[in-house]
Amino acid sequence: MIHIESIEDVQRAMRACAHVLPRGGGSKPALSVPPPDVEELDLSNLKGVVEYNPGEYTFTARAGTRIDEVQALLAGHGQYLPFDPPLAEHGATLGGTLAAGLSGPGRYRYGGVRDFILGVRLVDGTGQLVRGGGKVVKNAAGFDIPKLMVGSLGRFGVLVELTFKVFPQADAFTTVRQPCAKLESAVAALERVYLARLDVDSLDLMPGEGGSATVWVRLAGMPGVLHARAERVRALLGGGDVLDGTDDFLAWREAREFTWVPPGWTLVKVPLTPGRIAGLEAILDPLQAQRRYSGGGNVAWVALPDTVPAQRLDGILLPAGLAGLILFGPAGKVRIGARENEVFERRVKAVFDPAGRLPDLA
């Protein structure tokens, strides 16, 4: 493992090593354990906020900066990361979160990590330092390289510095939790909220025992009207408990930090749409998986017991036309299931990494 202290260190390592794998906080082990003959670059010391001006709604930080440190800084100015980065308490870094393309349940309101990245600096596979995007909230000059880095898993470069857009944090939160005896009624409730003219912060669904499922709806905003708004949500859900304060906080922390995933299990991200929840539930049935649907049913988090190899999920997702990304579990092939046409991606890869130094966790 090479301990990176500076951007020059990354450039040097890139020129010296045949194969590298960048690692931020190691909070997504399947993505950060190097295969044999691959040099791991530990970026956790390439850290620190370089620039933050609350009036601009932007900040720039080194890629190895821990998310929780950024969150504390922003909170001091009443601001937050609207894509609600997961695994912050597990040490997730800005670079690792962007490269993995991960957003938390709060992404439902204003968008995911792709919607808040403004600029990047990266070291490409030839050791060059490349900048893309800018430091202002709006910029249409040149190709959108920052977005290309979202979900790239280090394929095109080692991220060294990032600029994000941030938003003012809401004053208060509340959550409505509605347990439903049947999955179908939970999905129908979720869809009613999905289509309603409401400003919902988070919208999740979690299947439980015996075909039941619970819908979770979080609201954020002015404290004085939160409960009136929660009543509208309850009317749509056909009831539900209202959670405030710590209860509200803990409910979403569980989702964001994946504390519902039993230790040792494999965790897989599967993008989908709300209309496909029931179908996925049916095909997952034989796997004894635990599931949580987040982002209004735009992503399934699927946890598999260690007795079920991830390849089985691969075999199930592929014919369903769904893709998966393994976050916890054995390293190796982390992208499973369906793949979009790769012509375009291969051409891009050749530009950034002609010698194939950067990871191909395919």
Place this chain on the structure above:
Amino acid sequence: MDNHALQALIDALTSLYPPDRLLSKAGELAPYESDALTAYRVRPAVVVIPETQDEVIQTVKLCHAHKVPFVARGSGTSLSGGSLPVKDGIVIALNRLNHILKLDPRERIAVVEAGTINLDITKAAAPYDLYYAPDPSSQQICTIGGNVAFNSGGAHCLKYGMTSNHILGLKVVLPDGQVVRLGGESTEAVGPDLVGLFVGSEGLFGIVLEITVRLLPRPEKYHTLLAAYSTLEAAGEAVSRVVASGLLPGALEIMDRLAIQAAEAAVHPNYPKGAQAILIVELEGEPEEVSEETQRLEQVIRESGAYEVRVAQDASDRQRIWKGRKSAFSAVGRLSPDYIVQDGVVPRSRLSEALAEIKRLGEQYGLRVANVFHAGDGNLHPLILYDGREAGALERAEKLAGEILDLCIRFGGSITGEHGVAVEKRDYLPRMYSETDLDVMWRLRCAIDPEQIANPGKMFPPGTGGNGVVSPVAHSTNLHPLDQAGIISRE
């Protein structure tokens, strides 16, 4: 350009298109010779008007086989010369490729063909109380394909983002004729964000055929407030106050005195008399939330020194306020025979400074500058008024426009927030990015389009590539860079 290749292509196109959809006579080509950057015109060899995706694919394949450049064209409203034709190339006009293929309210998505008009998506979604959020002022005529190519913005970007934030999937014909699908129907994805890279690529990566957009529930309530100020700086200062208050308005727009005058002359929005600047702030969302936020907003605006504040009482009031703002570009035509629409970004906290500097530059150049801008994003749209019949006036206006871009770069902003680089700003791109950064972008372009036939001459300055890899439009003389490139002639 090899004339044989062009002739062979035209022959092949003749068997693909009926005569009324393959234009080659001077009179027929005239409307396609320029886009909304009207100072520039280039006559293409032919214009084809495909009606099906397959016709587009076949056309691109033929262009590739004959190595003839093509330019995709939506409605030709680009303000940066994006759809300016290439001499001896062809224009592929996509306005008839405008079917809404699918609108699934349950999944909150629509799949549309690239020539679909932006506003038509919202119209189609309206019965379900859904809408397509990005709203460039040109939304009644511009196409979603053009929006994707330029990552177009609008008045609601601060809260909702640009076009890119609303595009889930694309079906694209690459410049070599291969058809690929990028992205999908979910807001979440696995793998690199290729959709994100494609959006904003200005037609250099091929032609978009089909676009999957996400739809949002229509806000139930709008609170549209108009505040009048006796100085432009005070309006700019008010924006900072709103931002600092923790509110996140859907829109924060400023117009200065000259822009107000133009709007009054054109659409009579009846803005407050004597205003040096007006600020439009719009809150939107659930009624309870909006009414709470309104109280906070009204306090902030009161403290900001506005001398008159109006609140839209109903939908038609709101529309009147927005009509003045959205028509401002074209309305400036009432004040001046010609004008340049500039588009640049500065950090929001330096708005007032930037506006003062623009004013000073305008005086120095002896040109009037009207300002209409997306204040919440720091996205300036100075409109530089000139009279093209006056010798040297256009050159002076362009020089001033250039100085404004330099200012944006100096302030740490961008040379374009939403109108794109294309032809107008390609010489400025190297001032924003290093040689290495540009080289990577150029190699991306070449990797996707090795023959450089998709919209050549746009985004990159002439001569980019070096080492013999010269853009097909690059030549060198003492003329204006665009004339030099052999791709423009002046009206």
